Amino acid sequence: MQDFGQAFLTAFSLLFSFDADLMEVIGLSLRVSLTALLVAGLIGLSIGALLAVTRFPGRGVALVVVNSMMGLPPVVVGLIIYMLLSNAGPLGFLGLLYTPTAMIIAQAVLILPIIAALSRQVIEDLHNEYADQFRSFCVPTGRMMAELLWDARYSLLTVMLAGLGRAMAEVGAVIIVGGNINHLTRVMTTTIALETSKGDLALALGLGVVLLTIALTINAAVMGLNATAKRQAYA
Amino acid sequence: MPDLRPANVIDLRSNQDAGAGADLFPAGVEDLTYQAGGTVLIKGIDLTLNADGVTVIMGPNGAGKSLLLRLMHGLLEPSGGHVTWGGRLLDDAIRRRQAMVFQRAVMLRRSVAANIDSVLRLRGRADPARRRDILEHAGLADRAEQPARLLSGGEQQRLALARALATEPDVLFMDEPTSNLDPASTLVIEDITKAARDRGTKIIFITHDMGQARRLADDVVFMHRGKVLEHSPAAAFFNQPASAEAGDYMAGKIIL
Numbered sequence: 001m002q003d004f005g006q007a008f009l010t011a012f013s014l015l016f017s018f019d020a021d022l023m024e025v026i027g028l029s030l031r032v033s034l035t036a037l038l039v040a041g042l043i044g045l046s047i048g049a050l051l052a053v054t055r056f057p058g059r060g061v062a063l064v065v066v067n068s069m070m071g072l073p074p075v076v077v078g079l080i081i082y083m084l085l086s087n088a089g090p091l092g093f094l095g096l097l098y099t100p101t102a103m104i105i106a107q108a109v110l111i112l113p114i115i116a117a118l119s120r121q122v123i124e125d126l127h128n129e130y131a132d133q134f135r136s137f138c139v140p141t142g143r144m145m146a147e148l149l150w151d152a153r154y155s156l157l158t159v160m161l162a163g164l165g166r167a168m169a170e171v172g173a174v175i176i177v178g179g180n181i182n183h184l185t186r187v188m189t190t191t192i193a194l195e196t197s198k199g200d201l202a203l204a205l206g207l208g209v210v211l212l213t214i215a216l217t218i219n220a221a222v223m224g225l226n227a228t229a230k231r232q233a234y235a
Numbered sequence: 236m237p238d239l240r241p242a243n244v245i246d247l248r249s250n251q252d253a254g255a256g257a258d259l260f261p262a263g264v265e266d267l268t269y270q271a272g273g274t275v276l277i278k279g280i281d282l283t284l285n286a287d288g289v290t291v292i293m294g295p296n297g298a299g300k301s302l303l304l305r306l307m308h309g310l311l312e313p314s315g316g317h318v319t320w321g322g323r324l325l326d327d328a329i330r331r332r333q334a335m336v337f338q339r340a341v342m343l344r345r346s347v348a349a350n351i352d353s354v355l356r357l358r359g360r361a362d363p364a365r366r367r368d369i370l371e372h373a374g375l376a377d378r379a380e381q382p383a384r385l386l387s388g389g390e391q392q393r394l395a396l397a398r399a400l401a402t403e404p405d406v407l408f409m410d411e412p413t414s415n416l417d418p419a420s421t422l423v424i425e426d427i428t429k430a431a432r433d434r435g436t437k438i439i440f441i442t443h444d445m446g447q448a449r450r451l452a453d454d455v456v457f458m459h460r461g462k463v464l465e466h467s468p469a470a471a472f473f474n475q476p477a478s479a480e481a482g483d484y485m486a487g488k489i490i491l
Contacts, residue, residue, distance in 0.1 A: 133341040135310050137357060137402065138331045147353065151344040233384035234344040 010202030011209055022203070026210055029187040032100055032174070033167040036107035040167075041160055043108075044115030049145040051116070052123035066120070069113035074106075078176030081106045085177065098179040103187070106173040111163035118159040123148045154229040161222050165215060256332065256405025256437060259320040260286035262307070267316035269302055277302050278461040279316070288453030289428070289438040291469070293481075295490055298458040300441045301338075304408050307439070308335050320406075331358075334399035335408040339415070340391040342383040347375055347394055350383045354401045365401075373397035373427060389420025396427055400436075407431060409440045413447065425450060445485060449473060457481040459490065 014022050051062060083089050085097040085105075096102045126148055127134075134144050149156065171189035178185035180194055188207045195204040262284045269277035277299045284290055292300045305311045307318055309330045318325040343350050351369055355361045370376045373393045378386065383394060392412055399407060409428065413421040421444075428451065432438050442448050448455065452469035457478060464478040476482045483490045 130341055130343075132310055132335075132337060136308065136333075136335040137354060138327055139357060143357065147343070232382040234382060 007201040007205045011206030014203065014206045015209065022206060022210075024183065025186050025188055025191050025207065028100060028185075029168065029189075030214075032103045032187060033107060033164060036104045036111065036167050037160060037164045039104065040108040040112040040115050040163060044112045044163070045119050045149060045156065046145075047112075047116040048119030049123050049149055051120045052127050053141060053144050053148065063117075063120070066113050066117045070117050072110060072113065074110055074170040074172035075176065077110050078106055078173035081109065081173065081177045097177065098181060098185055100178070100185060102177040103174040103185060106177045107167040107170065110170060110173055111167050114166055115159055115163045118162060119152075119156055122152050122155045122159060126152050151234075154226050154234060157222055157225065161218060164218065168211065168214065256435065257286050257321075259329065259332065259405055260284065260437070262320045262406075262437075263318075264303075264307065264313075265317045265319070267303075267306060267318065268314050269299075269306055269311065270314045275314075276461050277306065277313075280461075280463050282456065282463055282466060284437070284439070285454075286437055287435075289432055289440055289451045290454050290456060291448045291452035292439065292441045292456045292458060293443070293448055293484070294458035295484065297460075299461040300458055301410050303458065304335070304410055304439065304441060308333055308408050310335075331402075332404060333406040333408065334402050334404035335410065336392070336396050336399050336412045338411045340388075340395035342386070342391055342394065345383060346380050347383050347386065348379040350394060350398055351401055354398050358402055369397050369401050372400075372430075374423065387420075389416050389423070392416060392420065392424060393427070396424060400427075400431055404436060406437045406439065409438065411441050411443065414443065421447070457484070 047066070051059065051066070081102065082097065084091045085094065085102055086092055087097075096105070123145075127144075130148065130151075134147075139147065169189065171193055174185075174187055175190045175193065178187070178190065180186055180190040186194075188211055192204045192207050192211075195201070195207075264280055264282050267277055267280045267282075268275060280303065282303075292303065294300050302311065306313050307325075309318070309325050320329045323329065343353060345353070347370065348366055351366045352361055355366060367376065367379075370379055373396065375386075375390065375394055375397065378390065383391065386394060392415075396409075396412065407428075413424050416424065425447065428438055428440070438451075440451060442451075449469070452472075454466065454468050455472040456463055457465040457472070457476065457480070459478075459480050465472065465476060465481050467477060471477075472481070473485070476485060480490050
């Protein structure tokens with residue numbers, strides 16, 4: 001067991017020497033989570049906007065379902081995707097288990113309800129303000145959704161960020177469907193879990209620092225963007 | 236304060252003949268009722284409006300003026316009775332030929348120009364030259380790139396009016412558009428409204444301001460407690476209102 005200070009030193013030396021293994025893990029993490037965000041964002045924002053502007057029987061039930069799915073346990077999502085993608089499962093023929101694609105699917109499923117539920121709230125608040133004007137101009141539903149998505153763009157960026165945070169930080173789902181295979185499906189969180197259990201705290205800590213730095217950078221950028229938006233009264 | 240009134244009235248409806256909206260008239264409501272939460276707010280109104288000029292709707296708060304406007308524009312569904320335009324029941328084709336300016340302007344979270352563009356695109360007529368004409372007409376040409384929500388109250392309402400007129404409506408509903416504005420801004424709105432009327436747009440205008448009603452009205456509808464008590468030509472109404480309530484209202488008495 002290395003001591004705490006020693007672990008930090010090793011972590012920073014790994015980071016600043018751009019250690020090849022470390023960079024590979026960071027790169028895969030970003031690729032998987034950003035792709036998952038893109039997929040979940042496209043679907044989730046559409047669902048959110050649709051739920052915000054339409055009224056149909058069973059809408060209340062749909063809202064409860066989407067809202068409660070925000071708290072889906074990652075390991076359960078991982079398990080279900082595993083069963084679907086495993087050789088015996090209905091999607092086994094795709095051969096996706098233990099690939100980055102499987103990890104993207106798992107993370108996308110995990111954050112889809114978060115993006116759908118939060119964007120629904122944001123867009124519905126805005127729609128309450130715009131509804132009469134839209135109805136007066138006879139704006140068709142699809143057009144209305146597009147206009148609302150655009151006008152809520154800065155708040156929705158924060159929603160997307162919440163999704164990205166969840167995707168980058170989760171470990172349970174990707175370790176099940178990805179398998180934490182070296183040079184193939186090893187991402188930051190799974191590496192931290194593995195290296196900690198192996199006792200290599202330096203690498204784990206280095207990755208922890210990277211994770212935190214990425215989170216801080218993205219949050220700071222979005223906050224700056226939102227401040228600009230507020231100055232222009234666009235947020 | 237610079238004079239913001241349109242210097243020369245440009246014709247925004249060049250593709251239309253004067254009186255293109257004639258087929259929507261006479262417009263009217265028959266036995267119109269509206270209730271919400273068990274309370275009857277509009278109580279069996281019959282009303283017929285003609286194609287020309289400005290119809291001003293007056294009456295104390297809670298009389299149902301805004302509700303009547305919303306029912307005639309189709310923002311609300313009546314609980315009973317009909318809304319007809321030129322003998323046809325109100326439908327989306329008719330609604331697309333109408334526009335409404337609300338008491339509080341709803342500004343999209345975009346630039347002034349983008350607020351106009353959004354409506355022009357909706358009607359399939361996006362064109363920077365047209366947008367420039369529209370903004371010039373509203374005295375907002377120099378504000379085109381500013382965020383719409385940072386305009387003053389008067390400018391926002393002018394933009395809302397310009398945006399409504401950008402759809403080239405045959406009927407324009409205005410729900411107390413100047414109630415929060417200072418006299419100078421009010422005058423600009425009135426001038427743009429009169430210019431629209433002169434181009435043949437039917438204006439239906441709610442106001443509490445007696446001076447404004449006198450300046451704009453060709454005919455006056457007086458409402459009280461969900462009913463129309465009187466519908467008279469403006470001159471007749473202001474000289475000798477037929478109903479005691481309208482007389483009291485104009486004399487500045489509080490009517491209950």
